[in-house]
Amino acid sequence: xxxxxxxxxxxxxxxxxxxxxxxxxxxxxxxxxxxxxxxxxxxxxxxxxxxxxxxxxxxxxxxxxxxxxxxxxxxxxxxxxxxxxxxxxxxxxxxxxxxxxxxxxxxxxxxxx
Amino acid sequence: xxxxxxxxxxxxxxxxxxxxxxxxxxxxxxxxxxxxxxxxxxxxxxxxxxxxxxxxxxxxxxxxxxxxxxxxxxxxxxxxxxxxxxxxxxxxxxxxxxxxxxxxxxxxxxxxxx
Numbered sequence: 001x002x003x004x005x006x007x008x009x010x011x012x013x014x015x016x017x018x019x020x021x022x023x024x025x026x027x028x029x030x031x032x033x034x035x036x037x038x039x040x041x042x043x044x045x046x047x048x049x050x051x052x053x054x055x056x057x058x059x060x061x062x063x064x065x066x067x068x069x070x071x072x073x074x075x076x077x078x079x080x081x082x083x084x085x086x087x088x089x090x091x092x093x094x095x096x097x098x099x100x101x102x103x104x105x106x107x108x109x110x111x112x113x
Numbered sequence: 114x115x116x117x118x119x120x121x122x123x124x125x126x127x128x129x130x131x132x133x134x135x136x137x138x139x140x141x142x143x144x145x146x147x148x149x150x151x152x153x154x155x156x157x158x159x160x161x162x163x164x165x166x167x168x169x170x171x172x173x174x175x176x177x178x179x180x181x182x183x184x185x186x187x188x189x190x191x192x193x194x195x196x197x198x199x200x201x202x203x204x205x206x207x208x209x210x211x212x213x214x215x216x217x218x219x220x221x222x223x224x225x226x227x
């Protein structure tokens with residue numbers, strides 16, 4: 001158990017809808033990272049937050065947004081969902097902004113029908 | 114364009130033998146490399162890492178080798194155990210530590226047969 005929690009575990013929704021994925025980092029970790037793993041793809045970095053502020057952006061679509069709250073939990077919002085958004089979404093955390101080693105949650109499996 | 118490549122999608126090894134997982138990268142600015150292990154229905158778990166100033170790092174049964182001139186790294190598992198069966202991801206850092214996001218390969222599925 002990495003100490004990172006993600007909810008929900010599974011999510012099934014229709015195209016055009018909007019969903020919110022939630023992540024609680026390990027106790028004391030200030031950085032939260034979001035990754036997407038599509039079929040046959042490695043993990044693609046989406047976005048990083050550090051202590052409430054956005055620190056780095058990767059291949060995140062404009063339809064996706066994220067935030068980190070004062071209690072350090074983070075939410076990833078996915079809107080106008082398309083079939084291609086079906087994937088595993090992982091959250092990871094680390095103590096600081098410049099840590100190489102990140103601790104991953106179990107992931108949320110999103111299925112768009 | 115994939116900056117981190119794991120060209121073998123799968124590898125099968127007999128218990129007790131050596132497992133060698135390979136990874137190639139294209140970005141010469143990468144300065145830190147990591148291996149993660151992933152079991153089904155779980156998130157990736159950090160396994161071992163190496164800085165670009167080293168060419169070898171060892172942790173128990175796991176050793177990572179880095180060949181910067183060839184832009185190649187490998188993970189050796191000796192001896193391999195059935196519990197090592199998992200997907201192994203190679204990852205690299207592209208920001209020199211100022212930002213922690215990682216670039217991952219697509220993974221190699223290792224099967225260790227008893």
